[in-house]
């Protein structure tokens with residue numbers, strides 16, 4: 001099988017992926033975009049990480065596009081994507097576990113006032129706050145897919161009352177209240193001390209973290225955006241932080257990345273920033289996931305975690 005590897009990697013990342021993929025599938029030929037362009041009719045699959053728009057056109061034998069990213073919003077925004085070629089996204093249990101670690105850290109820090117204590121340390125202020133129990137700190141997780149369910153299960157295991165919201169009703173995990181639809185979301189917002197966003201970015205979910213949603217949360221709630229920057233209306237969050245409606249925000253993703261140096265989030269004392277690292281794709285586990293799908297496509301077997309282009313995830 002001839003596979004093109006292309007994405008927004010730097011040279012070291014490209015080499016690390018090339019090595020990991022070649023080790024997992026030594027029988028394949030692994031081509032850089034330049035090598036693939038020299039013989040486009042021979043390219044049978046592409047392993048991609050947010051490739052430049054247009055990178056996947058003009059490859060007549062292409063039978064699978066395997067994303068190294070879990071979220072495919074940038075990939076699907078490429079209007080030149082070849083129609084009819086299946087797209088699979090990255091689903092890696094190690095990545096789900098990393099996301100659960102990030103969500104646990106953020107939730108614990110919000111529940112136990114650790115972000116407040118970090119701020120007090122910078123001010124040289126010794127002040128104790130009442131200790132809260134996990135079972136009195138409800139958490140609402142938007143999205144109950146691979147990431148959202150893993151996060152919800154981990155939080156439930158720590159004793160938090162967890163509600164998980166998705167488009168459709170789905171499997172119910174122990175300790176997690178599963179809800180679907182807008183009416184159920186409206187009821188779940190007022191008790192939620194922490195809101196964690198793990199939705200895919202689609203036409204329906206863009207801007208979901210807005211003033212209306214913040215107003216429905218209890219005063220001082222924590223907002224944790226681990227999905228995409230465009231889910232959040234930045235100005236609405238800044239206004240909700242200014243009036244105390246949102247107590248603290250943990251943000252991993254932004255409209256523009258890297259976050260521009262003059263963005264007010266950088267210096268905001270009630271915002272904790274991460275540089276899009278909540279769950280990074282790790283070639284040590286993800287290469288095997290990608291290769292399993294490539295082999296399935298080669299052998300005519302079912303490919304896993306296919307993207308539904310119509311719904312956008």
Ligand code: NAP
Pocket residue numbers: 070071072142143144145146147148165166167168169170198199200201202204205226227228252253276277278279280313
């Ligand atoms: P997934 O398995 O596709 O799950 C998506 C979930 O969102 C599903 O439960 C789906 O509902 C729900 N959903 C979609 N549209 C909805 C809507 N309009 N209303 C309500 N629920 C809706 O995706 P995943 O693997 O969990 O990943 C989620 C997102 O996390 C990715 O798209 C990516 O943006 C982000 N991510 C971020 C990082 C990071 O490092 N920051 C890393 C990986 C992923 P149904 O179950 O009803 O379909």
Ligand code: GLV
Pocket residue numbers: 068069070071072090279281
């Ligand atoms: C990271 O944000 C991903 O979608 O994999």
